[in-house]
Amino acid sequence: MNHESNIAAEVAQGYIHPQAIVEGAKIGEATRVWAFAHVMPGAFIGKGCNIGEGCFVEADTHIGDHVTLKNGVAVWTGVSIEDYAFIGPHTVFTNDLYPRAWIKPPRFQRTRVGLGVTVGANATIICGITLGPFSMVGGGSVVTTHTRPLELVAGNPAEHLGWVCVCGQRLKKQESCGSCGAEVLWKDGAEPSIDENSSATWPSTSRPGVRRPGE
Amino acid sequence: MNHESNIAAEVAQGYIHPQAIVEGAKIGEATRVWAFAHVMPGAFIGKGCNIGEGCFVEADTHIGDHVTLKNGVAVWTGVSIEDYAFIGPHTVFTNDLYPRAWIKPPRFQRTRVGLGVTVGANATIICGITLGPFSMVGGGSVVTTHTRPLELVAGNPAEHLGWVCVCGQRLKKQESCGSCGAEVLWKDGAEPSIDENSSATWPSTSRPGVRRPGE
Amino acid sequence: MNHESNIAAEVAQGYIHPQAIVEGAKIGEATRVWAFAHVMPGAFIGKGCNIGEGCFVEADTHIGDHVTLKNGVAVWTGVSIEDYAFIGPHTVFTNDLYPRAWIKPPRFQRTRVGLGVTVGANATIICGITLGPFSMVGGGSVVTTHTRPLELVAGNPAEHLGWVCVCGQRLKKQESCGSCGAEVLWKDGAEPSIDENSSATWPSTSRPGVRRPGE
Numbered sequence: 001m002n003h004e005s006n007i008a009a010e011v012a013q014g015y016i017h018p019q020a021i022v023e024g025a026k027i028g029e030a031t032r033v034w035a036f037a038h039v040m041p042g043a044f045i046g047k048g049c050n051i052g053e054g055c056f057v058e059a060d061t062h063i064g065d066h067v068t069l070k071n072g073v074a075v076w077t078g079v080s081i082e083d084y085a086f087i088g089p090h091t092v093f094t095n096d097l098y099p100r101a102w103i104k105p106p107r108f109q110r111t112r113v114g115l116g117v118t119v120g121a122n123a124t125i126i127c128g129i130t131l132g133p134f135s136m137v138g139g140g141s142v143v144t145t146h147t148r149p150l151e152l153v154a155g156n157p158a159e160h161l162g163w164v165c166v167c168g169q170r171l172k173k174q175e176s177c178g179s180c181g182a183e184v185l186w187k188d189g190a191e192p193s194i195d196e197n198s199s200a201t202w203p204s205t206s207r208p209g210v211r212r213p214g215e
Numbered sequence: 216m217n218h219e220s221n222i223a224a225e226v227a228q229g230y231i232h233p234q235a236i237v238e239g240a241k242i243g244e245a246t247r248v249w250a251f252a253h254v255m256p257g258a259f260i261g262k263g264c265n266i267g268e269g270c271f272v273e274a275d276t277h278i279g280d281h282v283t284l285k286n287g288v289a290v291w292t293g294v295s296i297e298d299y300a301f302i303g304p305h306t307v308f309t310n311d312l313y314p315r316a317w318i319k320p321p322r323f324q325r326t327r328v329g330l331g332v333t334v335g336a337n338a339t340i341i342c343g344i345t346l347g348p349f350s351m352v353g354g355g356s357v358v359t360t361h362t363r364p365l366e367l368v369a370g371n372p373a374e375h376l377g378w379v380c381v382c383g384q385r386l387k388k389q390e391s392c393g394s395c396g397a398e399v400l401w402k403d404g405a406e407p408s409i410d411e412n413s414s415a416t417w418p419s420t421s422r423p424g425v426r427r428p429g430e
Numbered sequence: 431m432n433h434e435s436n437i438a439a440e441v442a443q444g445y446i447h448p449q450a451i452v453e454g455a456k457i458g459e460a461t462r463v464w465a466f467a468h469v470m471p472g473a474f475i476g477k478g479c480n481i482g483e484g485c486f487v488e489a490d491t492h493i494g495d496h497v498t499l500k501n502g503v504a505v506w507t508g509v510s511i512e513d514y515a516f517i518g519p520h521t522v523f524t525n526d527l528y529p530r531a532w533i534k535p536p537r538f539q540r541t542r543v544g545l546g547v548t549v550g551a552n553a554t555i556i557c558g559i560t561l562g563p564f565s566m567v568g569g570g571s572v573v574t575t576h577t578r579p580l581e582l583v584a585g586n587p588a589e590h591l592g593w594v595c596v597c598g599q600r601l602k603k604q605e606s607c608g609s610c611g612a613e614v615l616w617k618d619g620a621e622p623s624i625d626e627n628s629s630a631t632w633p634s635t636s637r638p639g640v641r642r643p644g645e
Contacts, residue, residue, distance in 0.1 A: 019451070021234070021250060035451060036251050036466050036484070038268060053468060053486055054251070056268055056286050068531040071486050071504055074286055074304050074336075086531035089504050090522045092305045092337040094354055098383040099333055101283040101301035102417065118529055121504075122522040122554040122572075124337040124355030139524055140554030140572030140586055142337075142355030142371075156355055156371045156572075156586045168528040202532065236449070236465060251466050253483060269466070271483055271501050289501055289519050289551075307520045307552040309569055313598040314548055316498040316516035317632065339552040339570030357552075357570030357586075371570055371586045 017053075025057070028065065043075075052089065070121070078108035078127065085113050088121035088139060095127045114149075116166065116196075134196070136164045150192050163192050166201030177201075232268075240272070243280065258290075267304065285336070293323035293342065300328050303336035303354060310342045329364070331381065331411075349411070351379045365407050378407050381416035392416075447483075455487070458495065473505075482519065500551070508538035508557065515543050518551035518569060525557045544579075546596065546626075564626070566594045580622050593622050596631035607631075 016022055019035040028047030033039060035053050042059030045051065049063060052071040057063065062080040069075070070089035078095040081087065095108035109127035113119070117131045120139030131137065135147035138154025138161070147153055152161045152170070163171040169179035171192055176184050182200040185193040194201060231237055234250040243262030248254060250268050257274030260266065264278060267286040272278065276290050279298035287305040290296070294308045310323040324342035328334070332346045335354030346352065350362035353369025353376070362368055367376045367385070378386040384394035386407055391399050397415040400408040409416060446452055449465040458477030463469060465483050472489030475481065479493060482501040487493065492510040499505070500519035508525040511517065525538040539557035543549070547561045550569030561567065565577035568584025568591070577583055582591045582600070593601040599609035601622055606614050612630040615623040624631060 035468060036269075038250060054269060054287075054466075054484065066531060072287065072305075072484075072502070076304075084531045086529050088522075088524070088529070089506075090305065090337075090502075090520065092303075092354070094303070094336045098351070098379065098385070099301050099303070099335075100331065100383040101281060101299045101333075102331075103383060116530065116532075118531075120529075120554075121524045122337070122520075122552070124335075126354050136528065138572075139522070139556050142353075164528065168530040168533060170528070251484075253465060269484060269502075287502065287520075291519075305520065305552075307518075307569070309518070309551045313566065313594065313600070314516050314518070314550075315546065315598040316496060316514045316548075317546075318598060337552070339550075341569050357568075 034071075046083070076108070078110045079113070080110070081113040082115045082117070082133075084116040086118045087113070088119050088123060090122045091119050091125065092123075093125045093127070097127060117147075118164075118168065119143075120154075134164070134166050134194075136168070148191065150194065166194050166196055166198075249286075261298070279330075291323070293325045294328070295325070296328040297330045297332070297348075299331040301333045302328070303334050303338060305337045306334050306340065307338075308340045308342070312342060332362075333379075333383065334358075335369075349379070349381050349409075351383070363406065365409065381409050381411055381413075464501075476513070494545075506538070508540045509543070510540070511543040512545045512547070512563075514546040516548045517543070518549050518553060520552045521549050521555065522553075523555045523557070527557060547577075548594075548598065549573075550584075564594070564596050564624075566598070578621065580624065596624050596626055596628075 014030050015032040017035040020033045021038040024041040025039040025043040027045045030047055031049040033051040037051050037055040039057045040059045043057045043061050045063045046065035048066040050068045052069050054072040055069045057075045058077045060077040061075050064083035066084050067081050068086045072090040073087050074092045076093050076095045079093045096105050111127045112130040114131055114133040116134040118136040120137050122140050123137050124142045126144045129146050131147045132149040135151045141154045141158040142156040144157045150163050152164050154161050165171050165177040167180035180200040182194050182198050229245050230247040232250040235248045236253040239256040240254040240258040242260045245262055246264040248266040252266050252270040254272045255274045258272045258276050260278045261280035263281040265283045267284050269287040270284045272290045273292045275292040277295040281299050282296055283301045285304035288302050289307045291308050291310045293310040311320050326342045327345040329346050329348040331349040333351040335352050337355050338352050339357045341359045344361050346362045347364040350366045356369045356373040357371040359372045365378050367379050369376050380386050380392040382395035389401055395415040397409050397413050444460050445462040447465040450463045451468040454471040455469040455473040457475045460477055461479040463481040467481050467485040469487045470489045473487045473491050475493045476495035478496040480498045482499050484502040485499045487505045488507045490507040491505050494513035496514050497511050498516045502520040503517050504522045506523050506525045509523045526535050541557045542560040544561055544563040546564040548566040550567050552570050553567050554572045556574045559576050561577045562579040565581045571584045571588040572586040574587045580593050582594050584591050595601050595607040595612055597610035610630040612624050612628050
């Protein structure tokens with residue numbers, strides 16, 4: 001069996017690795033699910049996503065379009081991930097603040113990952129929070145509180161380190177993006193705001209299935 | 216193959232996912248082992264346990280009854296886990312303080328997880344310690360020292376944050392549990408003690424196979 | 431199927447677990463690849479290595495001889511690991527400092543793990559750094575900068591904790607190794623240097639396929 005040889009052709013309509021387990025979930029077109037990943041019944045995954053090797057997506061989760069889950073990401077009931085988010089390898093979500101083996105909580109905490117967010121490798125996301133649009137979490141961080149749009153946080157617990165552009169690069173205060181050139185409005189001289197639809201911040205790419213919002 | 220459809224009936228006598236690997240280990244009744252998990256020969260797992268997807272349980276480990284290992288937990292030789300413990304997803308145990316690839320240690324360090332302990336998601340447990348009964352480790356923590364009964368610790372390295380009830384909720388000093396109502400004896404005005412068998416702390420549950428100690 | 435029964439005989443010429451996926455990579459003699467591991471085309475793995483369960487080794491990686499990857503290690507494009515390194519379970523490498531789901535970086539960052547390095551369990555290695563020969567990273571650490579030879583670091587972010595011998599044990603300043611007896615030259619009274627080929631530091635071992643440098 002040489003499943004690799006046909007991937008290019010299959011990407012257009014999606015691909016599920018023969019050693020993945022997908023059980024009746026709704027999965028959008030051009031989404032790929034890799035080996036040893038498991039998508040449970042009742043999960044929703046949009047189009048153009050990449051669900052990495054060994055990922056686990058539980059029921060009652062919602063994953064938007066063009067989301068990347070790198071290898072080994074655990075997405076539990078109550079987690080929603082918006083379009084274009086990047087979840088680094090081995091990142092672990094949670095949905096119960098004080099679990100005990102013998103107690104089933106009356107409801108699970110909800111966690112929301114905003115548009116275009118980046119979560120670095122091996123991060124731990126403590127439940128009940130929202131990661132603001134295009135915010136970025138450093139690798140190995142333990143995130144315990146909300147992040148603001150474009151905010152960069154890292155550490156255990158994660159703390160404010162600075163700001164990033166929609167394009168992902170660090171922003172210097174009071175300046176436009178030195179990388180993609182996006183114009184930045186610095187509110188109150190301290191917190192950045194960027195036109196998310198500018199061509200600078202959503203560069204063209206050769207990757208199949210990737211589109212800017214509005215296309 | 217629709218293995219999900221028969222799970223309810225199978226739980227009574229346990230379930231081993233067809234994509235799990237179980238090699239001659241002793242596994243108690245009503246214990247479930249999920250996909251891509253691997254239980255090695257010489258491991259001992261009690262009854263009513265839930266061994267999550269992708270877990271690895273090595274030889275010369277002892278796991279009690281009604282223990283939950285969430286997905287991707289690594290349990291190495293020398294680790295013992297007592298009844299009713301909850302080990303969060305992707306938690307990693309260890310058994311060698313100063314490993315080198317070319318040195319086989321003369322013996323492995325031992326780590327003991329007490330009755331009813333909770334370990335949060337993606338924690339790292341440095342070997343040679345004991346986690347006291349019903350203590351709780353925050354998600355993403357790196358635990359390097361013993362925990363006391365009912366103690367709540369978190370961080371890297373994990374430090375004392377407070378106390379939790381047997382039921383899992385935070386305790387306020389000098390008060391009974393605000394959640395389950397368990398009476399708390401505050402020794403020396405600082406360290407809590409709770410009757411572990413009170414009905415308040417071991418609530419009834421609809422989960423099959425879960426019983427209080429003594430039943 | 432009892433694949434365990436024949437492992438002793440198979441180790442001499444290597445072993446690939448039937449539930450591993452190995453796709454055309456170059457793998458040296460006497461290297462073992464365990465269940466649910468995946469080695470991509472274009473990876474290079476030397477001889478006498480142990481590639482643990484659930485590991486992922488991407489294209490354009492280079493792994494030397496006698497390297498141990500414990501379970502669940504993710505090695506991405508751009509990572510090289512020299513001989514005799516020990517990478518603890520669930521350690522995650524990275525290769526993009528500021529990833530976004532819709533941006534393919536023009537090149538990936540490179541990370542180099544030196545001869546005989548130890549990386550503890552569940553560590554996160556931020557890309558673009560070099561871990562010096564025989565340095566040691568504590569479990570659960572997030573490593574953001576280079577390590578010096580024989581340096582011991584830990585924490586998030588990882589910081590200098592002290593020094594270790596080639597044999598892995600802690601060194602006391604101005605002393606020889608109290609464990610293996612290796613002579614230590616303390617440069618400037620502060621930074622240790624050890625003859626890496628001394629018999630003290632590369633002990634004989636019964637493990638098959640393990641040899642000292644030069645043999």
